[in-house]
Amino acid sequence: MSKLPMSPIRTGGKPARVSEHQLEIDGLSFDVHRSDRRKTMQITVERSGDLSIVAPSTVPADQLVSFVEEKLIWVHTKVEEKARLQQRAPRKEFVEGEGFLYLGRSHRLRLIDNQLVDLSLKNGRFCLRRGSIHRGRDIFVSWYTRRAQQWFEKQVAGLSNRMGVTVQEVKVQDLGFRWGSFGTDGRVSFHWKAILLPPRIAQYVAVHELAHAHYPDHSATFWIKVEQHLPDWRWRKTWLAENGIQAEGL
Ligand SMILES: [Zn+2]
Structure with a gap:
């Protein structure tokens, strides 16, 4: 006598768990958004590494799962890529010579003792008032x-x-x-x-x-x-x- 699995939906030996708003599969968790206007299914990997899937309202759960299964390698690659890129962004320090981007160009920071405004861009340099360093991030933002x-x-x-x-x-x-x-x-x-x-x-x-x-x-x-x-x-x-x-x- 053989037992039927609890869930008919299985992937690589591990069962996928699917609810109305969530799909868990192969160690990944997707937010599920259903829409009457959708005609196709689509997976999105956010910059944060968050995963979501949009699908037509009528697509049954097992079809949703097999769609994701087919794209698992792609999703894992993307997730790893995002994680690697996240690590690469170093945090800025408000010290002399630090580079700050503006329209694709990096401008070095100068600390100025006497300056009327907190921050200005002069001759390709960001000039920050030394007394305002503690508010540096807010000033730049x-x-x-x-x-x-x-x-x-x-x-x-x-x-x-x-x-x-x-x-x-x-x-x-x-x-x-x-x-x-x-x-x-x-x-x-x-x-x-x-x-x-x-x-x-x-x-x-x-x-x-x-x-x-x-x-x-x-x-x-x-x-x-x-x-x-x-x-x-x-x-x-x-x-x-x-x-x-x-x-x-x-
Ligand atoms: Zn867009």
């Missing part, structure tokens, strides 16, 4: 935020007409592990860190987010929209995935 606001407003103004997008507001803030987002209210947000990226990469981030005004997911039609406005988006996307983490050091 607000400097980057202001610059990002101006830069992305200009980008969006140039792109929105061409891309047929109505933008209500451009916001710059801390978006965690995301570079940008496009809200259903017509508000486009960018992470202040996006201003550390080289202009052509930051431009890709802007086009990417505005394309989300047309397609909220990363479907084939979404990428076609991106390609219409940025034919060479692929290398920019790859560059961002591989090097974007350098902007994390602050």
